[in-house]
Amino acid sequence: MADHSYDVIVLGSGPGGYVAAIRCAQLGLKTAIVEREQLGGICLNWGCIPTKALLRSAEVLHLMQNASDYGLAASGIEADLEAVVKRSRGVAKQLNQGVTHLMKKNKITVHMGEGRMTGPTTLTVTGEKSKEALEAKHVIVATGARARDLPFAPADGKRVWTYRTAMTPPEMPKKLLVIGSGAIGIEFASFYNDMGADVTVVEMLDRIVPVEDEEVSAFLEKSLTKQGIAIHTGTGVEDLKPHAKGVKAKIKGADGKVTETDYTHVIVAIGIVPNTENIGLEDLTEMDRGFIQIDGYGRTKTKGLWAIGDCVPGPWLAHKASHEGVCAAESIAKELGNAEVHPHVMDKRNIPGCTYCHPQVASVGLTETKAKEAGHEVKVGNFPFMGNGKAIALGEANGFIKTVFDAKTGELLGAHMIGAEVTELIQGYVVGKTLETTEVELGNTVFAHPTLSEMMHESVLAAYGKALHI
Structure with a gap:
């Protein structure tokens, strides 16, 4: 009992x-x-x-x-x-x-x-x-x-870390290898780079943040590289050998060549x-x-x-x-008999994703490529942060906002952003998608000035050749 x-x-x-x-x-x-x-x-x-x-x-x-x-x-x-x-x-x-x-x-x-x-x-x-x-x-x-370990080098909390050790590090890494470029990997790479570490990111796929739109991935890679982070795509780690002073890593590059490099610490961010x-x-x-x-x-x-x-x-x-x-x-x-409640099905198409590196990344819905693969004829709008007064005033003119619409129906299929505070801005598009909005409603919406959110409006207008500030 x-x-x-x-x-x-x-x-x-x-x-x-x-x-x-x-x-x-x-x-x-x-x-x-x-x-x-x-x-x-x-x-x-x-x-x-x-x-x-x-x-x-x-x-x-x-x-x-x-x-x-x-x-x-x-x-x-x-x-x-x-x-x-x-x-x-x-x-x-x-x-x-x-x-x-x-x-x-x-x-x-x-x-x-x-x-x-x-x-x-x-x-x-x-x-x-x-x-x-x-x-x-x-x-x-x-x-x-929980974090997935590398089969040949499980995390030891000393030299090979998962996110838990990376959040309470026993010491500051001098030369850090981050394996995996999803949100967790990129966020820690960004953090430790800002804190002064020499950071390298390796990603097995052909681009970083691979779930994001290709233009966002390319922009982020360029931005992080400019900040001093070394990024290697199409690259895998074949072996890690921790020792008293660091980790010796065997890395196979996109060209097939295997090199051995020493790092003081490694963060493994390859999934869950x-x-x-x-x-x-x-x-x-x-x-x-x-x-x-x-x-x-x-x-x-x-x-x-x-x-x-x-x-x-x-x-x-x-x-x-x-x-x-x-x-x-x-x-x-x-x-259990509650007639007043009305459950609803989770719609995964309307779940936003956010990465809090610098610059931030946020998205919802289909990328341009995925929309085309799904059979949509698309209209795409793209508006740069450089065209926004508030972004320039903030000293944050690095980034863009991209919207993807169905060309026949005007349905908002996806939105993809990179730049300052986009993890806050994305919710506007999430609400729009949940309400099944089209470019007409978004285009006719009044956005406050001066705000970063004006770029959302301009991106919508740009998809239909009506952008005002580019």
Whole structure:
């Protein structure tokens, strides 16, 4: 017999899990959450938020070192890595405490310990002092994922790092190799470059940030190279040999030649592995390469069992996990008899992606290439930051905004940005796509002046030959 019984149990308290729990509680369901480490999960404690704190420090350092560009004088500018990391950890701690408060506020029972499924809607939680049996009408698995290791050189936390060590480094890298040029790899490359490290990025594919539009990838590579980061695409790491003073790396270039180079440290950012093994899921539901298979609401093929976030198919983003949590919570409430709630299917076409390097990168929807491959005849608009008064005034005239429309219907298919604060600007296009807007509505929208957002308007106009400031 179970020690505790609930309407819903959420296994994992990351941005998917804790949001799902809150929404369940808001809908009147008796809810519990199980967490083995820290409330808030990887994103809040070791991912999205503390990395942005690090990057903010690097951004301020960059501005201070270039104060003369703004008519200011500053001398003796230097980075204190220990203090930068301390600030980042403080931000994470504050938000962890915030999630703890939200659990209490919403009367969600928290069980700290290792959760293991014993059936579709039952599990045990092994804590430091005791073991409890829990049961529920529904269980949401939100166990997240972890960094993928290189098979020939697993991270040791000394010379070979994943993002966790890179956020609390035991020492400042002098010569850093970053393997992988997705968002995580590029953000750490940008951070450590600004902090003074000699940074090299290697990417197996033919361009960096390969999920982004090709023009964005090319622009970012040129910009990062100008900042001093060495970038090698079409390049793979064949071997890493850590030693007392660094790491010897065998790198195979695009020309097929293998070279050996010494680095002081290596960051591995080559993807993720879902945390779905050894928690009792193997015989409960369908999985593919460890990822739990779900429908658009988060429902698995096993009655009462749901899954969200990084342990299900991508994109593996915190905001996608949170939204999936809401979809699942509302679907469960409806199944339990709530006639007032109206669940909706997650639409992955409208999920934005953001990379917080300098310059920032943001996008939503189809790239120009993907749109054409999907059979669309397209109209494309492109507007440079150099044509925007606010960007010039900010000293941030480096970047562009690109929009992709269906030529026949005017449907907004995608938007792609690189430049200052584009991670904030992208939401305008996300709202537009969610509302199924066309170029007519966007073209007729009044944008405030002077703002960076005016470039969004100009990019739309440019797709139809009506741009005003280029």
